[in-house]
Amino acid sequence: MFRKFVLLTLGLALVLSACANSGSTNENGSLTKIRLPMGYIPNVQFAPFYVAVEKGYFAEEGIEIEFDYSFETDGMALVGAGELPFSVASGEQVLLARAQGLPVVYAFAWYQQYPISVVSAPELNITQPADLKGRTIGLPGLFGANYIALEALLFEGGLTAADVTMEAIGFNQVEAYASGQKDVVVGYAANEPIVLAAQGFKFNEMRVADYMQLTANGLITNEKTIAENPDLVRGMTKALSRGIADVLAHPDEAYEICKNYVENLSEADEAVQKQVLVTSMDFWKADHIGLSDPQAWSNMHDLLLKMGLLSAPLDVSQAFTNEFVP
16 A cells, blocks of 8 residues: 655654653643654555554654645655654665665564565466466556565566566556456555455455565654654554554454544445455564564565665665564
């Protein structure tokens, strides 16, 4: 669900007041207001954030969240420039940003698995990455999580981009598959496969997480915020961790809370939307919520190098921290 957007403006700087501890308020007694770029429209997949707000978990940490769903907002650039302290983003974006000199740091692993799938017509009998050879594959474009995931699957199958034909179709994977224009498409596991199944279409699904562990969506901050306001980072991760645990324990309650944040959710196909939430939850589960897997970072780094998206190796250990994971 997360996409990388072009930065149009760096305006609206956010001034942070120092906190004495993660549960404190500003010096004037008010909460520290955090504008948080989400990278997508309001959606049940953001349930942990909604639950954490609704149940006061952020407020207990002295934090007030303002969700920014604007497509014009490039959270990575804003956090890297010190204009905002946090954003939601994926692991590859962190590495690409650091390669450009932006001091962003991944502070909390929300998704424990990379949530992308390849959907294919059953008659093609695509059951493993090697079966993609010679196929024409529709994806939004040669960017973002869908592109990264497809390259990862090709790599696992002993293939390269030259062994397939990638066609940019925009974010129209459901329509392209349903109309028969494309018999292989790449999309989010908690989106396109669920929608297609609800419409009665048959398909095979191949999840990248079944073949390679890659760093997915999480909470990013920057080196300045870590150095100057570590308790704020700790408060954010603690509240989000509680939100995730609550959703995993009480998904029906979480779904009802989402109705306060997702417009028209009450009128939506409840079975489909609840399945979106349940499938998303599969990617959040972990023995230790929020913990980054160093091997997943190493895998992502090596993949980006192989793809040529990184021109030189990076010190991956500087791209993430588990210091603030509750």
